[in-house]
Amino acid sequence: MPNTELNKIKTPRVAITGMGIISAIGNSVESNKKALFASENGIGNITLINTIHLDAIKVGEVKLSNEALISALQLSENNNFSRTALLGLFAAKAAVKNSGIKDISAYKTGLISATTVGGMDKTELYLKQFESNPKIQKYIASHHAGDSTQKIADALGIIDFVTTISTACSSATNAIMLGARFIKSGKLDRVIVGGTDALSKFTINGFKTLMIQSEELCKPFDANRNGLNLGEAAAYLVLESEQIAIKENKPILAYVSGYANANDAFHQTASSHNGEGAFLAMDKALQNASLLPRDINYINAHGTATPNNDLSESVAIKRIFEDKVPDFSSTKAFTGHTLAAAGAVEAVFSVLALQEQVVFPNINFETEIPETGLKPVTELKRNQIQNVLSNSFGFGGNCSTLILSKA
Amino acid sequence: MKNCYIHSAVSISTQNTFETKGFLTEIVEHSTKKIEAIHPNYKNFISPSSLRRMATGVKMGVAASSKALEIANLPQPEAIITGTGMGCIEDTEKFLNSIIANKEKFLTPTSFIQSTHNTVAAQIALGLKCKVYNNTYVHGGLSFESALLDAHMHIIQDEAKNVLVGGVDELGNEFIDHVMMMENNTENGLKVPFGEGASFFVLSSDKFENCIKIKAIETISSASKEGLILRLKLFLSQNNIGPKTIDAFVTGQNGDGFDTYYDKASTLFPETLNLHYKHLSGEFYTASSFGLFIATQVLKHQTVPKSLINQGEFTKPIKTVLLYNQFKGRDHSFILLERQ
Known part of the structure; x- marks a missing residue:
């Protein structure tokens, strides 16, 4: 069904009125944008975690230490924030500020955050000291995945609906999707959605055992791609019902116009050869947005640079778009794969693409994957962009797609 | 809807x-x-x-x-x-x-x-x-x-x-x-x-005879005891339910200092059968799913095992059940069930 005026009247549109981000390419939306425009990646050697894999991997670290984040957030010395919570609060605060929210309780406001590691960065340091060292026992309570979300909610004064989603690398996309459903149903007027994940020894070693971590800069969609670079980040968007954004005379950055969640039901960690889950997510998202494949002007792909994902995703993209694949790129070579935060990081980049009318480049690409022959955009490209489709797929077959549209 | x-x-x-x-x-x-x-x-x-x-x-x-x-x-x-x-x-x-x-x-x-x-x-x-x-x-x-x-x-x-x-x-x-x-x-x-x-x-969404309807569910991240009571009253009135309509009030009581939230909430239902379950299931983050399970069984079987009774007596058919759970004074939830 085409996107007619009639359809738009039926359901309230979900407006994005603010965003905040901290990633390997910058501590603000502006600095992330600058790096994307300049094709400057944030990938390098790991400095903040003591691991034996120091020389064997490249990662996308946030350039602020915990101490710097604690000071920026003006937290007390005896706080029990994990790095996940520090990054999360930093980005969520920026999103609220960007949205111009003065009184958080003026409207019924919720918070939906995503994480996979939660407080693992502290647990992996202190597991064997918890019993004997009273000083670090405060981190026992910050291990569980909901902790960072509770801390963000409390700091922002959000008392109503607050929850945390964890569907591996599609987590934040599901958080954005749930937020949009809440706005459309009228259950919430406003909701802050996104995700946060810090780098940890746990995930570094986990991905190491799967042998899908590259020793070099990752090369999404390249024939010779040899794995991903892990990253850490937090990103949040403020979603509001369009009526409220208009009533408050707020600038609308973009709209969430479609979303879908499907499961590949193929393997706990690997994607199916025909990209069924990815195909279903994209197909359902297009239907949800009442758009046709030809209405999509840019795909911000999941594109982790693992042999399995990029082939499976390419196959799914070809199944949806056939011989008219729109401009596409993966931005993971800039930030690394930020796991639960990835969907929100890439939603922020998709909004920037809509605002600036540009396609961000898929850096480090050289050779097309022979099976599909798809070539991503490799240089910053100016183009008319009305709708961006953004994919996030994860372990457990969790596949989710968002469609964001120009304001 | x-x-x-x-x-x-x-x-x-x-x-x-x-x-x-x-x-x-x-x-x-x-x-x-x-x-x-x-x-x-x-x-x-x-x-x-x-x-x-x-x-x-x-x-x-x-x-x-x-x-x-x-x-x-x-x-x-x-x-x-x-x-x-x-x-x-x-x-x-x-x-x-x-x-x-x-x-x-x-x-x-x-x-x-x-x-x-x-x-x-x-x-x-x-x-x-x-x-x-x-x-x-x-x-x-x-x-x-x-x-x-x-x-x-x-x-x-x-x-x-x-x-x-x-x-x-x-x-x-x-x-x-x-x-x-x-x-x-x-x-x-x-x-x-x-x-x-x-x-x-x-x-x-399919109805059958005597089936149990989830009338409403609400979660609240943080609330004072007084604020919680206001929210609970609002929840009931939004669902057109008076306190006396509730036939059983099921709480997540676990014996810790935050049980005072349940005590305060229970004052809204002085005549209602008051049930608890965590002494049977143990406490864990999703213990409230066991709470929902026992509530459905009470509604289905129309019996109340003695071990569940915290206060009051099981005397009449049970049609409407309200569950309230919280953990350490935050993460409050209300679930309203009704037998058809």
């Missing part, structure tokens, strides 16, 4: 709730501070090759969900939604300990692969080859309620005709001892043991 009905409720818990037709006819007394679930023979539900790799929570979740689908006579749900507070803590501990013990060398991926919070929902989907909406909530004491809220929204907004939803948590072997240590050091700590379990439900 559609209505949302419970078509099946299944629980693997620290009580005999899974392989029995009766409803808490014999209570299992536990004397330890950490109690394991009573496990069924998982071979009846899961293939031996899959079973070998599965940790306790995954086994409990897959078996409970499989039985919930069977009772509801539903081969494939249109959404699979789970809640878990600690996730796959067994495999998390296993992988973490091998990192520590082997100094990051000679690691194998199995426990890492199975350590992600969405493993239960993923394994259910994989087992059923079910490609529908699949989500996992991991928000402490609201993990299950968030899943239930999403499931409820799916049904009432007609996004799905039937949904599989459940809460699951496993004890694990190590981290729980640190949690218990902290709890023991707290004044007014838990008086019930720590437990584990999996409770799964099939929700549907």
Whole structure:
């Protein structure tokens, strides 16, 4: 069904009125944008975690230490924030500020955050000291995945609906999707959605055992791609019902116009050869947005640079778009794969693409994957962009797609 | 807007709730501070090759969900939604300990692969080859309620005709001892043991005679006692329910200092039968899914086992049940059930 005026009247549109981000390419939306425009990646050697894999991997670290984040957030010395919570609060605060929210309780406001590691960065340091060292026992309570979300909610004064989603690398996309459903149903007027994940020894070693971590800069969609670079980040968007954004005379950055969640039901960690889950997510998202494949002007792909994902995703993209694949790129070579935060990081980049009318480049690409022959955009490209489709797929077959549209 | 009905409720818990037709006819007394679930023979539900790799929570979740689908006579749900507070803590501990013990060398991926919070929902989907909406909530004491809220929204907004939803948590072997240590050091700590379990439900928009309707569900991240009472009153009035309509008020009382929230809330229902369950199930982040299970059984069987009664007497048919749960004074939830 085409996107007619009639359809738009039926359901309230979900407006994005603010965003905040901290990633390997910058501590603000502006600095992330600058790096994307300049094709400057944030990938390098790991400095903040003591691991034996120091020389064997490249990662996308946030350039602020915990101490710097604690000071920026003006937290007390005896706080029990994990790095996940520090990054999360930093980005969520920026999103609220960007949205111009003065009184958080003026409207019924919720918070939906995503994480996979939660407080693992502290647990992996202190597991064997918890019993004997009273000083670090405060981190026992910050291990569980909901902790960072509770801390963000409390700091922002959000008392109503607050929850945390964890569907591996599609987590934040599901958080954005749930937020949009809440706005459309009228259950919430406003909701802050996104995700946060810090780098940890746990995930570094986990991905190491799967042998899908590259020793070099990752090369999404390249024939010779040899794995991903892990990253850490937090990103949040403020979603509001369009009526409220208009009533408050707020600038609308973009709209969430479609979303879908499907499961590949193929393997706990690997994607199916025909990209069924990815195909279903994209197909359902297009239907949800009442758009046709030809209405999509840019795909911000999941594109982790693992042999399995990029082939499976390419196959799914070809199944949806056939011989008219729109401009596409993966931005993971800039930030690394930020796991639960990835969907929100890439939603922020998709909004920037809509605002600036540009396609961000898929850096480090050289050779097309022979099976599909798809070539991503490799240089910053100016183009008319009305709708961006953004994919996030994860372990457990969790596949989710968002469609964001120009304001 | 559609209505949302419970078509099946299944629980693997620290009580005999899974392989029995009766409803808490014999209570299992536990004397330890950490109690394991009573496990069924998982071979009846899961293939031996899959079973070998599965940790306790995954086994409990897959078996409970499989039985919930069977009772509801539903081969494939249109959404699979789970809640878990600690996730796959067994495999998390296993992988973490091998990192520590082997100094990051000679690691194998199995426990890492199975350590992600969405493993239960993923394994259910994989087992059923079910490609529908699949989500996992991991928000402490609201993990299950968030899943239930999403499931409820799916049904009432007609996004799905039937949904599989459940809460699951496993004890694990190590981290729980640190949690218990902290709890023991707290004044007014838990008086019930720590437990584990999996409770799964099939929700549907189809009505049948005497079925149970989920009238409403609400979650609140933080509230003072006074604020909570106001929210509870508002919740009831929004659902056109007076305090006297509630036939049973089920609380998540666990004996800790925050039970005062339940005491305060109970003052709204002075004449109502007051039930509790965590002394039977143990406390864990998704223990409230056991609470929903027992509430559905009370409504279905129209009996109230003595062990559930905190205050009052079971005297009349039970039609409307309100559940209230919180954890450590935050993460409050109300669930309103009504027998049709």
